Amino acid sequence: MRSFQHRLPELESRGIHVVAISVDPAEINRRQRQKLGYTYTFLSDPKAEVIRRYDLLHRGAGPKGTDIARPAEFLIDSSGIIRWVNLTENIAVRARPEQMLEAVEQGEQAASH
């Protein structure tokens, strides 16, 4: 999450809007965003409805055994089609912004051919 903030100017200059989703309520997101200096969008899915729809629910992994999202990253183009997915097998290992920039670049190359 931090690395996406570091590379945000580059991501935004390539037309990529960064959006983070978790079960945290909007109020927590607002505070955390301020505290950590993140400037991208944070969405709140307190009932994990969207997380469930994307089959990303990690049952009982939250505080007091609540259901939370497992880490996952998607790159979605302007027509709503998924162009790149990263489903990590280790909670500590997350997608890097470079991987997304690369995916965008490859998509542009494929489109221009």
Place this chain on the structure above:
Amino acid sequence: MSASAKKSWNWLLWLGFLCALGGFFSYTFFAQFPITRDYPWANLLLFAAGGICLVVGLFRAFGKPQAYRGKVFGPILATLGILMFGFFSYVFFYQLRQVPPSTGAPRVGQKAPEFTLSDHDGKDLSLRDLVSRSKAVALIFYRGFW
């Protein structure tokens, strides 16, 4: 003056223990950098350095007890070091990998399921709005800060 007063402190045992302690507690620091986060190189190196120091220290303590101290605290520090390494390995190489398979997650080429959620200011945002405003959307699902 007793003979034990002349014994060397066997600092390698303490250094080894400090390395293991560092390996155990420093992951939150190293997790800031992708290279040391995705695979805990730095922590494993600290554990390895600690292990070498502890082994050499133990050899000194038991091989030359007339010159080195550590027959009592050496094994204690070494055991603590092994426990820390074991716990770290369990968490990193087992517990953090207990992620649901998510076989039903949307794949490349599919349409991303539509949704509307409230943002950090409590304003409703839909995926349709988000994608229409930019060339692409990087959607990051995360565990939350709680």
